[in-house]
Amino acid sequence: MTIAVIDYGMGNLHSVAKALEHVTHENVTITRDPRAIRGASRLVLPGQGAIRDCMGELERTELRGLVSELLDEQAKPLLGICVGQQMLFERSEENGGVDCLGFLPGRVRHFGRGLLSTDGERLKVPHMGWNRVVQRHAHPLWDGIEDGARFYFVHSYYVEAGLEGDIFGATDYAGVDAHVVTGRGTVFAVQFHPEKSARDGLQLLENFVNWAP
Template identity: 55%
Template sequence: MSEVVAVIDYGMGNLHSAGKALEKVASGQQIVITGDPDQVRAANRVVFPGVGAIRDCIAVLRETGLDRAILDVIAAGKPVLGICVGMQALMARSEENNGVDCLGVFGGQVTFFGELQNDTGGRLKVPHMGWNQVRQGMAHPMWAGIADNTRFYFVHSYCVTGLVDEEVAGRCDYGLSFAAAATRKNVFAVQFHPEKSADAGLTLLENFLRWQP
């Protein structure tokens, strides 16, 4: 029986592009796009993508029970990959939409770029969009075959801050340094879009399909 990889569908996100990219690098795995919490729980691996406003994301997760399903999958030790807003939703809190409590898998906070200053005291332009280098913060199976300082594709106005050092898997510079990738145990999350990041992104997705935390 083939391994099932669930891509969480909560009504917002780059679901089909993420699903297609996963299918391209899958080796016998079945890629399923689903909004069914039971299907998510039953999957062998889970991808949690997302774009849009965090308030809407968290509201839909709670209304549908997908929030509990994600936490149950993580508690069960299955590999989980968060992408973009999927990464932000795994943090403790976001200041977007006047403040939103998130899933609390990580203790980090999600902060608006436009309220931050760069190293010379100027305001940062939002959104941060385009290709940017990611400095790997640790040796991790998810970085296998990906050189340090490889460029990935970003589109975001909010960034993760306040993670402990051992949870920062990668950093990016955009006027200041922010967490571009986070990890703890069986969870890996990235602010960039691997499905839009050419060969490096496909390599990261392939690594996720092979990862045995």
């Protein structure tokens, strides 16, 4: 088995690869070679920073078409992480509005300003730190992870999925129902950083390695 972390110049590539190496003896490679990506058994689509830059680099490296083809083919498991989750949807409000890959229906929205907790405490954007994730639907990647487990987030924008069936987990931030775990078929994507989320994050990555959709 080969796990390819798609290198289009954006994302925590080495941190993700190291975390995957920690949970498996399989070959983990960071690559932008289309032949290596096509030949891999599993794919990871990372992302970090502004959506405009991520989509721009995907275009610049001539990988957008390949990623879209692989999503449509549904031939192998793919894990999206952070902006790699947001890119799967139709459009993001960030940077004045950016068209994304459109694999899943839905939008990426800003949390807004002046957010308050239930106690009246002012909340910061970006949403940074640990938060609980409520599991909306069962999935093999939830194996060994309790409902309501905490994961590590850093984001100012969140997914608002168009179909309930595509939502596998959500978190509440100031009353916003952020769809932080989404997927369909052989695709599973998370807004949080599993490589920074301690035991449960590593468990999710191990589940991805063992997933046989």
